[in-house]
Amino acid sequence: LIAFLQPKPLRGRRVLITAGPTSEPIDPVRVLTNLSSGKMGYAVARAAAEAGADVTLVSGPTALPAPRGVRRVDVATAQQMYDAVMADAPRADVFVAVAAVADWRIKTVSAEKIKKTASGMPPALDFVENPDILAAVARLPGGPYCVGFAAETEQLERHAMAKRERKGIPLLVANRAQDALGADDTTLILFDADGMHPLARQPKLAAARELVAQIARRLP
Ligand code: CTP
């Protein structure tokens, strides 16, 4: 009932969201990943759908069901997430990047399981940087209104402001990694051209509803 009674400021808008971790293969039985339950991104997807938006959720591996009325595209690697997002982004009005994207992938994925050696020498893994999905969408001419998320462990304000500038996005949402990871509650701080706007500590769905209302207010 609460969901049904939400105001509909995003009616007729297309919202594209990334959520969850990405998973980068090392060999057929091992991956490199980030800690992310997907709860925040799924809450944003649900809140956007409640607000009347047409929602596409590009999701890395999570244990969560797709929110009602949300189109979910499942991906594993950052490259797959990039491809799925770029296919949809030109049509989107809003892009919210909540995913914890692996910054690096393994340069050469081993076709066979890497075995331990008698010498006890660990394998040397070479990394290459993954594409920055949010920055790429932010660069699209006539592209969607872009919102980034940043989980920081220290110097939150400084890192958040620098990240917003670096990515060329109007709105960046920051939280403390220690508080947010896997938790049901979160404390979000919004950074825009006017500065810093902290929200109360609350369940992720309530925070997502506030964020969606803030985004709707900022749309052209
Ligand atoms: N992001 C993305 N693609 C990447 C890396 C990050 O779309 N390859 C998005 C995230 O979904 C998030 C925002 O960028 O919305 C910030 O992610 P974060 O990891 O905090 O920023 P980075 O630029 O990767 O900086 P760093 O990890 O060095 O702090």
Ligand code: CA
């Ligand atoms: Ca990163």
